[in-house]
Amino acid sequence: MTAQPYELFYWPGIQGRGEFIRLPLEDAGAAYVDVARQPEEQGGGVKAMFRWMSGEQKVDGPQPFGPPFLKAGDLVIAQTANILQFLAPRLGLVGESEGERLHAHQLQLTIADFVVEIHGTHHPIAVSLYYDDQKPESKRYTGHFVGERMPKFLGYFEKVLEKNGGEHMVGRAVSTVDLSMFQIIAGLEYAFPRALGALAERIPGLMALRDRVAARPRLAAYLASPRRLPFNEHGLFRRYPELDEA
Amino acid sequence: MTAQPYELFYWPGIQGRGEFIRLPLEDAGAAYVDVARQPEEQGGGVKAMFRWMSGEQKVDGPQPFGPPFLKAGDLVIAQTANILQFLAPRLGLVGESEGERLHAHQLQLTIADFVVEIHGTHHPIAVSLYYDDQKPESKRYTGHFVGERMPKFLGYFEKVLEKNGGEHMVGRAVSTVDLSMFQIIAGLEYAFPRALGALAERIPGLMALRDRVAARPRLAAYLASPRRLPFNEHGLFRRYPELDEA
Numbered sequence: 001m002t003a004q005p006y007e008l009f010y011w012p013g014i015q016g017r018g019e020f021i022r023l024p025l026e027d028a029g030a031a032y033v034d035v036a037r038q039p040e041e042q043g044g045g046v047k048a049m050f051r052w053m054s055g056e057q058k059v060d061g062p063q064p065f066g067p068p069f070l071k072a073g074d075l076v077i078a079q080t081a082n083i084l085q086f087l088a089p090r091l092g093l094v095g096e097s098e099g100e101r102l103h104a105h106q107l108q109l110t111i112a113d114f115v116v117e118i119h120g121t122h123h124p125i126a127v128s129l130y131y132d133d134q135k136p137e138s139k140r141y142t143g144h145f146v147g148e149r150m151p152k153f154l155g156y157f158e159k160v161l162e163k164n165g166g167e168h169m170v171g172r173a174v175s176t177v178d179l180s181m182f183q184i185i186a187g188l189e190y191a192f193p194r195a196l197g198a199l200a201e202r203i204p205g206l207m208a209l210r211d212r213v214a215a216r217p218r219l220a221a222y223l224a225s226p227r228r229l230p231f232n233e234h235g236l237f238r239r240y241p242e243l244d245e246a
Numbered sequence: 247m248t249a250q251p252y253e254l255f256y257w258p259g260i261q262g263r264g265e266f267i268r269l270p271l272e273d274a275g276a277a278y279v280d281v282a283r284q285p286e287e288q289g290g291g292v293k294a295m296f297r298w299m300s301g302e303q304k305v306d307g308p309q310p311f312g313p314p315f316l317k318a319g320d321l322v323i324a325q326t327a328n329i330l331q332f333l334a335p336r337l338g339l340v341g342e343s344e345g346e347r348l349h350a351h352q353l354q355l356t357i358a359d360f361v362v363e364i365h366g367t368h369h370p371i372a373v374s375l376y377y378d379d380q381k382p383e384s385k386r387y388t389g390h391f392v393g394e395r396m397p398k399f400l401g402y403f404e405k406v407l408e409k410n411g412g413e414h415m416v417g418r419a420v421s422t423v424d425l426s427m428f429q430i431i432a433g434l435e436y437a438f439p440r441a442l443g444a445l446a447e448r449i450p451g452l453m454a455l456r457d458r459v460a461a462r463p464r465l466a467a468y469l470a471s472p473r474r475l476p477f478n479e480h481g482l483f484r485r486y487p488e489l490d491e492a
Contacts, residue, residue: 126390144372
């Protein structure tokens with residue numbers, strides 16, 4: 001545990017991958033600063049974030065390839081799943097045993113794989129291009145995503161949850177994996193209301209898990225606060241109705 | 247350390263993501279069985295692998311979403327970077343400090359992101375389609391990959407290596423990250439000889455690292471053995487000359 005607040009670095013205008021880190025920090029009531037969302041005069045803004053990525057700001061270890069990254073004391077670490085693995089025991093959001101931690105991280109990395117595929121629905125060709133410049137490919141990609149990949153990933157997670165007793169994704173208590181699973185379902189509901197609606201009755205466990213996580217007191221307060229950015233068409237989960245057709 | 251040999255489960259005909267696990271096992275001279283490459287009569291073959299993924303074979307914890315996965319005693323864990331994080335300290339392929347381990351894993355996950363983008367060069371639309379069924383999209387994707395993403399990732403890794411003294415990607419000794427970096431360079435040289443050739447003089451540190459790793463006695467013996475599968479057009483790194491054009 002660090003005495004100073006954690007410093008989270010992420011794009012200020014979107015939930016994106018940063019949201020997977022914000023959720024456990026908020027759920028645990030941890031002290032943290034969302035640096036790029038602070039005013040520049042107070043050392044915030046995206047400029048502050050870029051100083052760490054460019055190497056201008058000295059880091060003990062490799063500089064981050066990209067956001068999100070976290071500063072905890074003198075330690076600067078990047079990669080969403082790596083940050084979650086670091087934070088989980090400090091925030092009381094994973095069990096004690098090595099096996100459980102390995103399995104939590106395994107699920108977190110499978111969620112990360114799913115996130116990459118979700119991102120592909122609007123950026124199948126290149127991150128440097130706008131969605132409008134890769135629309136035909138997005139349409140073709142998303143047909144396979146909605147028809148094959150989304151049911152495969154969600155079906156897998158449903159089975160994992162069910163096998164673990166139906167309350168939690170891993171272990172006997174709430175973990176970062178449950179919070180990430182909430183975010184996945186919430187995001188898919190925003191981006192693909194039709195497709196998720198069609199799947200919902202096949203994943204009753206995940207839908208109920210989503211509701212239980214959203215009702216946790218600190219998270220409910222966070223979700224109702226201005227700190228929870230709205231979903232939008234610059235983030236990971238984007239609502240493009242033409243991609244959510246049958 | 248487990249008394250029984252490790253059991254690695256991966257597709258038998260390709261290097262793919264499994265190779266990132268084989269390399270440290272081979273470098274450390276660890277006892278392991280590459281299960282799907284053993285005869286079915288001896289409990290091998292892809293059928294044995296699928297039994298763990300389908301849930302037919304009971305696992306304590308979540309079943310793997312896909313290969314590679316590793317059985318170490320009673321523990322079954324999946325996700326390439328998770329397996330490497332588990333194996334590295336047991337094989338003497340990472341330092342002792344928490345910071346170094348977090349940074350090694352951070353780099354491993356950045357390599358995993360790069361691997362996903364490499365896979366996209368031949369499968370930009372769907373894993374369920376053949377390359378031949380997504381050729382125009384592959385060409386467009388790979389133009390951005392070769393022109394933007396490959397220089398960006400390799401330039402980043404070169405800078406990390408240089409900042410760490412030029413000998414190792416992280417810490418003061420050889421780690422799983424160095425072995426993975428070897429595999430990335432070797433694979434890109436197979437798949438994109440022209441594009442990698444054009445970049446080589448901007449990444450002298452990575453090219454020299456590749457040579458040093460390949461010359462490690464146990465790895466040199468492995469690379470010359472039939473256990474090292476050849477690169478081919480079913481794996482991660484595929485040589486399609488039409489994608490390696492200027």
